[in-house]
Structures are given as C-alpha cells and as structure tokens.
Amino acid sequence: MRRRPGYLRIWGSVFRYMSEWALNRQFFIWILLAAPIIAWILPGQTAVPFLPLAISCITYCGPAAFITGWRCSNARNNLADILFKTKAGKYSLIVPEILLPTIAGTLPALGLTALWTAGRGGFPWQLWAVIPFASLTAVSVTVLLEKYLNQTGYMLNILVFMAQASAASWVLSPVFQLMIPHGYVLWTLRWNDGSGAAFHGDIYVFFAVLQGIGLMLLTVKVLSDSGMNHTD
Amino acid sequence: MDSSVQLSTEELYITGLSDKPLELAVLAGSMLVLLGDERTIAPDLALVIAGRKAPASGMIHLGDDNLDINNHNARGRVEYVPCDFACPPGMTVSGHLSLASAAAGYSRKDTRDILSQLYTWCSLEHCRDEEVAELSPGDRYLTAFAAACLPIPDVFVLQGPFPDKLHPLLEDLCQGGCAVIASLPEIHYIPQMTNRIAVCDSDDVRQIVRLGELSDACSILMRLRVRFYPELPRAVMESLPGAKNVLAIQGGYEFRHPGLSAAVTNLVNLARANSRQIVGLEVKPPSNSELLEYFTADDETGEADLFCAEDLDI
Numbered sequence: 001m002r003r004r005p006g007y008l009r010i011w012g013s014v015f016r017y018m019s020e021w022a023l024n025r026q027f028f029i030w031i032l033l034a035a036p037i038i039a040w041i042l043p044g045q046t047a048v049p050f051l052p053l054a055i056s057c058i059t060y061c062g063p064a065a066f067i068t069g070w071r072c073s074n075a076r077n078n079l080a081d082i083l084f085k086t087k088a089g090k091y092s093l094i095v096p097e098i099l100l101p102t103i104a105g106t107l108p109a110l111g112l113t114a115l116w117t118a119g120r121g122g123f124p125w126q127l128w129a130v131i132p133f134a135s136l137t138a139v140s141v142t143v144l145l146e147k148y149l150n151q152t153g154y155m156l157n158i159l160v161f162m163a164q165a166s167a168a169s170w171v172l173s174p175v176f177q178l179m180i181p182h183g184y185v186l187w188t189l190r191w192n193d194g195s196g197a198a199f200h201g202d203i204y205v206f207f208a209v210l211q212g213i214g215l216m217l218l219t220v221k222v223l224s225d226s227g228m229n230h231t232d
Numbered sequence: 233m234d235s236s237v238q239l240s241t242e243e244l245y246i247t248g249l250s251d252k253p254l255e256l257a258v259l260a261g262s263m264l265v266l267l268g269d270e271r272t273i274a275p276d277l278a279l280v281i282a283g284r285k286a287p288a289s290g291m292i293h294l295g296d297d298n299l300d301i302n303n304h305n306a307r308g309r310v311e312y313v314p315c316d317f318a319c320p321p322g323m324t325v326s327g328h329l330s331l332a333s334a335a336a337g338y339s340r341k342d343t344r345d346i347l348s349q350l351y352t353w354c355s356l357e358h359c360r361d362e363e364v365a366e367l368s369p370g371d372r373y374l375t376a377f378a379a380a381c382l383p384i385p386d387v388f389v390l391q392g393p394f395p396d397k398l399h400p401l402l403e404d405l406c407q408g409g410c411a412v413i414a415s416l417p418e419i420h421y422i423p424q425m426t427n428r429i430a431v432c433d434s435d436d437v438r439q440i441v442r443l444g445e446l447s448d449a450c451s452i453l454m455r456l457r458v459r460f461y462p463e464l465p466r467a468v469m470e471s472l473p474g475a476k477n478v479l480a481i482q483g484g485y486e487f488r489h490p491g492l493s494a495a496v497t498n499l500v501n502l503a504r505a506n507s508r509q510i511v512g513l514e515v516k517p518p519s520n521s522e523l524l525e526y527f528t529a530d531d532e533t534g535e536a537d538l539f540c541a542e543d544l545d546i
Contacts, residue, residue, distance in 0.1 A: 006334035006343075013331050017320040024321075075320040082319075082332050085383065086307050089335035 007092050014079060014096040021075040022066045031065040034158075052193075055112045056186035059131055062105035063138040064157065070097065071143060071226050080227025094223045098139055098216065105135030109185065120193060126201035130188045133212030140215030147222045174198040184208045236260050236296055238386050238411035239281065239310075244290030246273050246280055249435040253290060256430070256437070258387070258411040263402065263425060268432035268520060269417040275391060277432065278415035282312035282389040295386065308336070308383035315391040317376035319364040325375050326360045332379035346382070353404075354378045355397060370395035377401070385410065392416040399423040419450065419517050431520070431527055439527040449526050452488075453518035456495055459484030460508040468506060472498050484512065 022028055070076050076097070083089040109131045117123045145153030184204045191197035191204070240257040254277075258264050268274030279285035281292060283301045292301040299306050319328050329350065333343040351357045354374045359367055364375055373394050380388065388405060390398075392414050402412050403425045416422055422429065422443070429446050430437045441449075460483075469485045470478050474494060478487040489495035492515065503510050518526070 006337070006339070009334040009340075010331065013327070013334075017323070020322060021320065074318065078318050078320050078323075079331075081314075081317075082328065082379065083335050085311070086335060086337075087304050088337075092335070 007088075010083065010089070010092040011096040011099075014093055015100050017075055017079060018066065018070065018097060018100055021070065021073060025069070028065050031068060032061055034061065051112060051116045052186055052189040055109050055116065055131075055189060056134075056183065058112065059105045059109045059134040059185050060138045062108060063101035063135050064142045066101035066104050067097075067139050067142050068146065068154070071146060071223065077227060084227045090224060090227075093227075094220055097223065098136070098219065101139045102132060102135045105138060106132045109135070113189070116189065117192065124188070124192045124201060126188050126205045127185070127192070129205045130184050130201075130208045133208040134185045136212040136216055137208070140212070140219040143219045143222055144215065147226075178203075178207055238295060239301075239413075240293050240298075242291045242293060244280075244292065245288040246277050247435060248288045250288075251436075254437055256440075258413060260386070260409045260411055261406045262427040263406055263412040263414065263423070265422050265426050265429045266413065266415040266432055266437075267419065267422070267429050267523075268415070272432040272434055272520070273436065274415045274417075274430075274432040277430075277437070278389050278391055278413065279312075281387075281413055282310055284312055309385050310387045310389060311380035311383060311385040312389045313373070313376045313380050313391065313394075315373070315393065317372055321363075321365065323364050324361055325356060325364055325367070325371075328364055328375060329379055329382070332382050336382040338382070350378045350381065354401065370397060374398065381405075387411045387413065390414040393418070393421040399425065418520070419446065419523070422446075431524055433524055438524055441527060446523070449523060450517055451492060452490060453522050453526055454492070455486050455488055455516040455518075456492075456499075457481060457484060457486045457512070457514040457516060458499055458510060459512035460503060461511045462508065464502075464506060464508055468502070472502055474498065486516075 079093055080090075083093040110127075113127055113131065114123060117127075142157055145157050147153075149156060178199075184207065187197045187199070188201050188204045191199070191201045197204075236259065237257050238260045241254055244254045244256070246254060256264075266274040266277050276285060280287045281301075283292075283306070293299060294301055294306050294309055299309075301310060323331075326347070329347050330343060333347060338346060351360055354377065356371065356374055356378060359371055359375075364372060367375065374397065377390075377394075377398060386409075388402075388410055390402075390412065393416060394414070402414075402423060406412060406425065414423075414426075424443070426443050429441050429443065431439045431441065455477075463483065464485075466478070466480060466485070469475070469487075472478075472487070472489075472495075474489050474491065475487040475498075476489070478485055489498075496513070499510060499513070502508075
C-alpha cells in the first residue's frame with residue numbers, strides 16, 4: 001500500500017529549521033530594516049505618510065529576509081537530502097519554504113494595515129488579496145534573481161525595491177505603477193485613501209494575483225531543481 | 233536466496249572515456265563492492281546507480297520490470313547513504329529520523345514503533361537525543377543508514393568507508409532480499425559477506441571478481457613488515473622459507489609471502505632459532521593499483537560472469 005507523507009509534521013520541521021537558519025544570520029535584521037530605512041531617507045518621501053510606506057516595505061523585506069540565501073544554504077540542502085527522496089516529500093519542503101516567508105511579510109503588513117485603515121472608512125477587501133500576493137511575489141522575485149543573477153540579483157532586488165519606494169512621490173505614470181510589483185500594496189493603500197493611485201484597487205488585485213501565481217510557478221520549478229540531483 | 237535481478241545496466245557509459253559499455257547486474261540478496269578511491273570512477277558509479285548523477289550515456293533499470301531508475305515511480309526503491317552526511321544545525325537523531333519517517337509516509341503511531349525498532353537494530357539508543365552534528369562519524373553514518381531504511385528500499389547504495397558495526401546490518405538486509413552496492417576506497421573496508429568486487433580505475437570497471445579470488449590475490453600480493461630485537465642480519469632474513477622481495481626498513485624487513493599463517497610460523501621459528509624477539513609485525517594489504525595490475529595482467533576478452541552464477545546456485 002502506498003503511504004502518504006506526514007505533511008504537517010514535515011511543514012512544522014521545515015518552518016522550525018528555516019526560521020532558526022534565518023534568525024541566526026547576522027544580516028537578517030539588516031535586510032528587515034534596510035528597506036524601510038532606504039524608503040525613509042529617499043528624497044521626496046515626505047509627501048507620503050510613513051505607515052503606508054512601512055506596510056509596503058514589510059510585504060517586501062519580511063519575505064526577503066527569510067528567503068535570501070536559503071536556496072543554496074547547507075540547512076536547505078540537508079533537508080532536501082532527507083525529503084527529496086519522494087515527490088510528495090519534495091513538495092512538502094517547497095510549499096512551507098515559500099509559505100513561511102510569505103506569512104512573515106503578510107501578517108505584520110495586515111496588522112499595520114488594520115491600524116492605518118481604522119480611522120479611514122474600514123479595511124478594503126482588495127488589501128486582503130494584494131498584501132499576501134505581494135509577499136508571494138517578493139519571495140519569488142528574490143529566489144529567481146538569486147538563481148539567475150547571483151550577487152547581481154541581490155543588487156537588482158534592492159534597486160527594484162528602491163524604485164517602488166521612490167515611486168511614491170513620482171509623477172503618476174499608470175504603466176510605471178504596474179511595472180513595479182512590490183508597489184501594489186502602496187498604490188492600493190493610496191487608492192483607498194483617495195490620493196495618488198492611477199487605477200481602481202481591483203486592477204492592482206488582478207495584477208498582484210496574476211504576478212504572484214505566475215512567478216510562484218517559476219519559483220517552484222527553481223526550488224525543485226535545487227537540492228538532490230533528482231529529475232522527474 | 234531470491235535470484236531476481238534488482239538492478240541492471242543497459243549500454244551504460246559512466247564517462248566518455250570507456251571503450252565498451254559497463255555491464256552490471258545486481259541480484260536480490262547480494263552485495264557488490266565498487267573498489268576504488270576518489271581518483272577512480274567507483275564513487276561516481278555509486279552516484280549514477282543511486283540516480284544522483286547522470287551517466288555519460290545509457291540507462292539503469294530496476295527490478296525485472298525494467299523500470300528506469302530516474303522514473304519518479306522508482307523513488308524510494310533505491311536509497312543512497314553518503315559518507316559526508318549532514319543535518320541542519322540543531323537536528324537530533326530522533327528529529328532526523330522522525331522527519332525521514334514522515335517523508336516515508338509513516339503515521340505518528342507507526343513512527344514510534346518503527347523508530348524504536350530502528351534504534352535497537354542500529355545500536356543508536358544511546359544517542360537518540362544527541363545532535364547529529366555532534367555524533368562520532370560512525371554513529372552519524374548509522375543515523376543516515378537508519379533513515380535510508382525507512383522507505384524499505386530494494387537497493388541500497390552506500391558511499392564508504394562505513395563503520396564495522398554496519399556489516400551485520402547489511403547482512404540482515406541481504407538476507408531480507410535487498411541488493412547492496414557499496415563504494416569503498418580500500419580493500420580492508422570490504423565486509424566478509426560481499427559477493428562480488430568490481431575493481432575500478434579512473435575510466436572503467438576493470439574486473440569483477442569474487443571475494444575468494446580477491447582474497448587469493450591479497451595473500452599473494454600482501455607485504456609483511458617485521459621488526460626484531462636485536463636486529464636480524466639480512467642474510468638470515470633472506471633464508472626465511474617462502475619470503476620474496478625482502479627489503480630492509482627501519483629496524484626490520486618488508487617482504488612478500490604466499491601464505492600468512494605459514495609466514496608467521498616461519499618468522500616465530502626464525503626468531504627463536506636466532507635468539508631474537510619479534511617486536512613488530514604488520515600485514516600490508518596490496519594497494520588498489522597492485523590489484524588492478526594483478527587482475528588485468530593476462531586480460532582476456534570473453535563473456536563476463538555477471539551474476540557469479542556458481543556462487544548463487546542459479
């Protein structure tokens with residue numbers, strides 16, 4: 001009889017070892033704080049209140065702090081050695097390693113958004129979708145840039161983030177707003193606030209979901225090829 | 233013994249340098265050793281057989297149904313145990329085996345039962361709560377081996393050297409119908425229960441021999457080192473019956489002798505007759521290159537006995 005892996009036990013273990021690995025790194029806190037600091041010191045940010053900018057940053061740098069360097073780490077390779085022996089085992093490593101950073105970006109961002117929107121007519125449903133998918137996009141972008149560009153990927157990742165952060169006060173360009181995926185949270189918050197967004201909030205939801213899912217599929221492919229030398 | 237084929241090769245070239253394909257078949261319940269250090273193809277061949285590395289060309293089939301080893305249905309049927317096994321920092325033996333059992337599909341209750349049996353069988357009870365990274369190399373290897381047993385594979389591929397404690401466990405596995413393939417760097421690591429030994433060089437498997445043939449070759453090629461006190465004159469040493477290629481070394485001699493027990497008896501008699509004490513006696517097994525030279529000295533092309541059929545009563 002074919003047995004099914006104990007998915008929850010594996011997910012629990014992967015969450016634990018990934019968190020330990022990430023939190024023990026010296027530059028975890030720097031990745032976590034770098035984005036808000038850069039966003040704050042970028043010229044021209046005074047026009048945008050700090051909290052929406054911080055929410056937008058957290059959906060990006062929370063996942064990045066957990067996933068940067070994970071794919072090639074010894075801890076991940078060792079887990080892959082144990083779990084990649086079966087197809088089900090392989091995906092029970094890949095799912096939580098995408099899910100944990102996504103949650104790390106989503107939960108604090110949703111909490112802060114609740115604070116921000118409390119006195120502004122309530123929490124728009126669009127943010128329930130845009131924030132998780134923006135976090136998922138951040139995970140995917142980090143993994144893919146790391147895979148295909150190595151160190152250059154890290155730099156490009158920072159530049160992409162700075163672009164979205166500095167875009168807050170730029171002259172509104174609809175195309176530009178859709179080109180910077182990490183910015184969707186900021187634009188949706190600003191749309192909710194009635195200032196600075198080029199599109200209706202539903203448009204940002206549509207693109208956030210589309211990009212999140214599309215990039216996630218590529219990320220799953222990359223992660224499943226990283227580890228033991230097994231091929232399907 | 234079950235005589236079904238667990239693993240076979242088809243037009244397999246490990247490197248592009250071989251002039252003929254590697255023909256290999258491993259029967260259920262048998263053990264094959266790939267003899268060669270890291271300069272030979274033995275470690276790579278083990279990786280290829282385990283599906284961890286792609287060969288230059290050709291295929292490896294599992295079982296009688298000729299299932300390709302890289303097919304996802306073959307996963308879990310071949311288990312590989314590396315010699316440099318490592319775990320994430322902080323992972324204990326029980327944590328590692330619990331994770332491996334979850335991946336192999338055991339329920340929580342079954343995990344408890346099977347792990348307690350595994351701890352006993354692999355003698356890991358004393359270290360179940362220790363971190364894998366802090367174990368001795370032998371216990372770490374046993375931990376990796378225990379995890380590899382969980383999916384109940386048909387074929388084990390082991391990258392050696394491995395601890396002697398593993399030998400009886402491998403014997404148990406063979407008796408249960410598993411095929412075991414081990415890559416080992418030196419002959420003194422070879423377990424007694426090995427059926428065949430594939431002597432490898434940098435390009436190919438040069439010869440597949442039985443343990444008895446290897447044992448005969450070793451007794452011919454082995455060198456003995458003996459030290460006397462006080463020192464024995466060379467002329468007396470050369471009079472030792474059966475001694476060949478006598479070389480003087482620091483405080484004694486190194487020589488070849490066709491039989492170990494005869495050599496020891498003769499040495500004791502020689503020492504007693506000359507009022508000397510034997511203060512050191514060492515047996516040096518032949519190197520892999522000497523074995524290769526021995527087995528390929530009068531290489532004849534012919535039909536290879538892939539299964540050692542005589543030994544296996546088929």
